[in-house]
Amino acid sequence: MTASAPHSILPSLTPDEERHSEAASAFIRDRIVSAGGWLSFAEFMELALYAPGLGYYSAGAVKIGSGGDFVTAPEVSDLFSRCVARQCADVLAETGGEILELGAGTGRMAVTVLQSLAELGFLPDRYAILEVSADLSDRQRTRMEQLPPGLRDRVVWLDRLPETPIRGVMLANEVLDALPVQRFVVQGGRPYELGVGFADTGSSADLADPAALVWREAPDELAAATAMLRELPEPLPDGYVSELCPRVEPWLLSVGQCLGHGALLLFDYGLPRAHYYHPQRTDGTLRCYFKQRAHDDPFINIGVQDITAWVDFTRVGEAALAAGLEVAGFATQAAFLLGSGIEALVAEAADTVTSARLAGEARRLLLPGEMGESFKVMAVCRNLEQPLRGFAYQDLRTSL
Ligand SMILES: C[S@@+](CC[C@H](N)C(=O)[O-])C[C@H]1O[C@@H](n2cnc3c(N)ncnc32)[C@H](O)[C@@H]1O
Numbered sequence: 001m002t003a004s005a006p007h008s009i010l011p012s013l014t015p016d017e018e019r020h021s022e023a024a025s026a027f028i029r030d031r032i033v034s035a036g037g038w039l040s041f042a043e044f045m046e047l048a049l050y051a052p053g054l055g056y057y058s059a060g061a062v063k064i065g066s067g068g069d070f071v072t073a074p075e076v077s078d079l080f081s082r083c084v085a086r087q088c089a090d091v092l093a094e095t096g097g098e099i100l101e102l103g104a105g106t107g108r109m110a111v112t113v114l115q116s117l118a119e120l121g122f123l124p125d126r127y128a129i130l131e132v133s134a135d136l137s138d139r140q141r142t143r144m145e146q147l148p149p150g151l152r153d154r155v156v157w158l159d160r161l162p163e164t165p166i167r168g169v170m171l172a173n174e175v176l177d178a179l180p181v182q183r184f185v186v187q188g189g190r191p192y193e194l195g196v197g198f199a200d201t202g203s204s205a206d207l208a209d210p211a212a213l214v215w216r217e218a219p220d221e222l223a224a225a226t227a228m229l230r231e232l233p234e235p236l237p238d239g240y241v242s243e244l245c246p247r248v249e250p251w252l253l254s255v256g257q258c259l260g261h262g263a264l265l266l267f268d269y270g271l272p273r274a275h276y277y278h279p280q281r282t283d284g285t286l287r288c289y290f291k292q293r294a295h296d297d298p299f300i301n302i303g304v305q306d307i308t309a310w311v312d313f314t315r316v317g318e319a320a321l322a323a324g325l326e327v328a329g330f331a332t333q334a335a336f337l338l339g340s341g342i343e344a345l346v347a348e349a350a351d352t353v354t355s356a357r358l359a360g361e362a363r364r365l366l367l368p369g370e371m372g373e374s375f376k377v378m379a380v381c382r383n384l385e386q387p388l389r390g391f392a393y394q395d396l397r398t399s400l
Pocket of ligand 1: 057064102103104105130133172178179
């Protein structure tokens, strides 16, 4: 996910966005009141993103792409999805079966992967999409109309994970970062959960906005973070704020149970744990995206802005092992795309104009200051013998 402007200049809301955000905010405030004045940040994030009819992903904003709030790799360039397709072709050659994409956004990756696999001669039996956002699911259906019938007919939408384990490939681009996270602050070497409350606690009379939502520290330690912090190479300083995502384990367990033979490719911005919880990363990784601007205040624009956090890939790897899967590869996005042949795809351009455009898109996907380094790819497999070409250039598994 990328956004391009300084945090300070946020565009104003349209009247419709204003109304929507007020309704979402009122709904969450009621929840805070009924919870006794304090809600964990994970609950806040769950509601702000997924509350039926009100949450960011449940309602109808444009969200993804240049006219939306943020741009993802498949939206930056089809080169990304064409590389993913090459990796899928290798796996499908061994497993046969299908592709299941989790959280397919606008459907752009699905279209390009299917077109590329048709060219490569490795079409999956079907291309299933599991999408929690009704609005994005509608956009995906519209997008599939651009496919010829032989490809379009392979696309199906699921409302839950398949009950029978599948053979083939599962894809999830920028899904893990959309799972709700807990937030904590370190005090006296111990992590205390940060939740959401109201500015007015009854003790301060001169607040600018007593009803404003603010961070509030829980009195008890966040047990889920305590053991993890103890294992870190360096202690974290007082005042250190960060996030953790306890939803990773159940998510990977349920998704992993559906994988009988093949690979799950997870793409996201994130780090191995020792880097994620580096003592100098004092403000965590929580970010909000609104109309191509990134900022760090989740308590404004509720319901009309995205809220995300970086992924602790060590946690993902551990969860995969606990789910009985194998971590078959971990690399930067740049290394994965190079291993999957992005240079050859750029070189195939038919004319100089296309060549210049593709070279520019490839730079955005590959350069360390763009998406190349901060975005990672993890391959999680079951019963797969085929080596994965996307990880031939780089093996970062020892950093996990
Ligand atoms: C940041 S968007 C990425 C969309 C798309 N993959 C792309 O790269 O453009 C996150 C996507 O994950 C979906 N999502 C969120 N939680 C999910 C879950 N538990 N299972 C499946 N999809 C989920 C959202 O609805 C959305 O489509």
